[in-house]
Amino acid sequence: MSTSCNIVYDLLPLYVDGACSAESRAYVDEHLLDCPACRKKYEAMAQPITVDILLGIQEDAEQSEGVEEQQQRDHAAKSVLRRIKRRWLLSLIPLLLLIPLLFLGINQYRGVGMSFTNLYDHYAASQFLTALEKRDYEKAFSYINMSHEYDNIQEGLKRSAETLAFNVEDFESRTDENGILYYTNGKTIYTEEHIKAMLRQYEEYPWSKATDKVGAQKFIEEYQDVSYEEFYQRSKENFIANMKEWERLGYTLAGHRVKTSYANNIDGVMHYSFSYYLSIKNGKQTINSGTIDFVGTNKGKFSSTGGSYFPEDTLTPRLLDRISIYSFE
Numbered sequence: 001m002s003t004s005c006n007i008v009y010d011l012l013p014l015y016v017d018g019a020c021s022a023e024s025r026a027y028v029d030e031h032l033l034d035c036p037a038c039r040k041k042y043e044a045m046a047q048p049i050t051v052d053i054l055l056g057i058q059e060d061a062e063q064s065e066g067v068e069e070q071q072q073r074d075h076a077a078k079s080v081l082r083r084i085k086r087r088w089l090l091s092l093i094p095l096l097l098l099i100p101l102l103f104l105g106i107n108q109y110r111g112v113g114m115s116f117t118n119l120y121d122h123y124a125a126s127q128f129l130t131a132l133e134k135r136d137y138e139k140a141f142s143y144i145n146m147s148h149e150y151d152n153i154q155e156g157l158k159r160s161a162e163t164l165a166f167n168v169e170d171f172e173s174r175t176d177e178n179g180i181l182y183y184t185n186g187k188t189i190y191t192e193e194h195i196k197a198m199l200r201q202y203e204e205y206p207w208s209k210a211t212d213k214v215g216a217q218k219f220i221e222e223y224q225d226v227s228y229e230e231f232y233q234r235s236k237e238n239f240i241a242n243m244k245e246w247e248r249l250g251y252t253l254a255g256h257r258v259k260t261s262y263a264n265n266i267d268g269v270m271h272y273s274f275s276y277y278l279s280i281k282n283g284k285q286t287i288n289s290g291t292i293d294f295v296g297t298n299k300g301k302f303s304s305t306g307g308s309y310f311p312e313d314t315l316t317p318r319l320l321d322r323i324s325i326y327s328f329e
Helices: 003-017 020-035 034-048 051-110 119-133 137-141 144-167 192-203 204-224 228-248 316-324
Strands: 172-175 180-185 189-191 252-265 271-280 285-296 302-309
Touching: 003 020, 003 034, 003 172, 020 034, 119 137, 119 252, 119 271, 119 285, 119 302, 137 228, 144 204, 144 228, 180 192, 228 252, 228 316, 252 285, 252 316, 271 302, 271 316, 285 316, 302 316
Parallel strands: none
Antiparallel strands: 172 180, 180 189, 252 271, 271 285, 285 302
16 A cells, blocks of 8 residues: 555545545545545445444344353353253262162172172182183182192091091990980990991992092092192192193183072081083083082182083083092093
């Protein structure tokens, strides 16, 4: 824009209103004849402002103000809805937490199913089976209650010693203060029914007496003076070898799910028994087979107590035999 255009642009408001001097008007007239740009600005300024234009400007302003107010109301409404939704979701959290707690509490009261006191053992048993599925046999072994198994060995040694020392002829009959007949050799007491059963067994199966003593002697020779550490290591090696042999035969554990559980009070100690359905893979075929049973005392360890299966099921008994801490022959 030239200097003359700037001067004319400053004079145009006065020129339109007729308030400039004659000399200024003459200068502007002459410039407008030769400058289309300034002439266009003049025509725009010279256009009369009508009522319709003023109303249109006012209406646009009102509409703009109305849109802004509506947007503010919409924003406020959305904020309220968000707060309500957030509070509603937060209120659901305690309810969602309460449902499993209620489920465990009902089972705790009934003494059946998964409950507070057997939850730890359930977890251990499930992790044991999961480790078998992943063929992590060392981890699976870590969930077995080896302290309990070692106690069983000590009890077995005691009974084996009694079997070796047992001789029916050494027992004499006596009667207690209630008139009940029993037999004793001065160390051990047997009921009349027990003695009769043993005599009947030896009479029907003469070899069983010798077999019992041979078995007892073998058990003593194998576990006499065996420390817990040695027993633990030997059991671990046996367990892993058993499972690898089962795997070598073409079998793998493909899945498991909870069947049932219940509680028993034995000598003041709660024992929690539970079963799992098994899915066993035989080559490429996965078969929903029998169940495996466990028992625990809420210490995150358990003992396998066998299982159940239909007569035509040949896979489950093979697995149950292999899940053993003893050498499988």
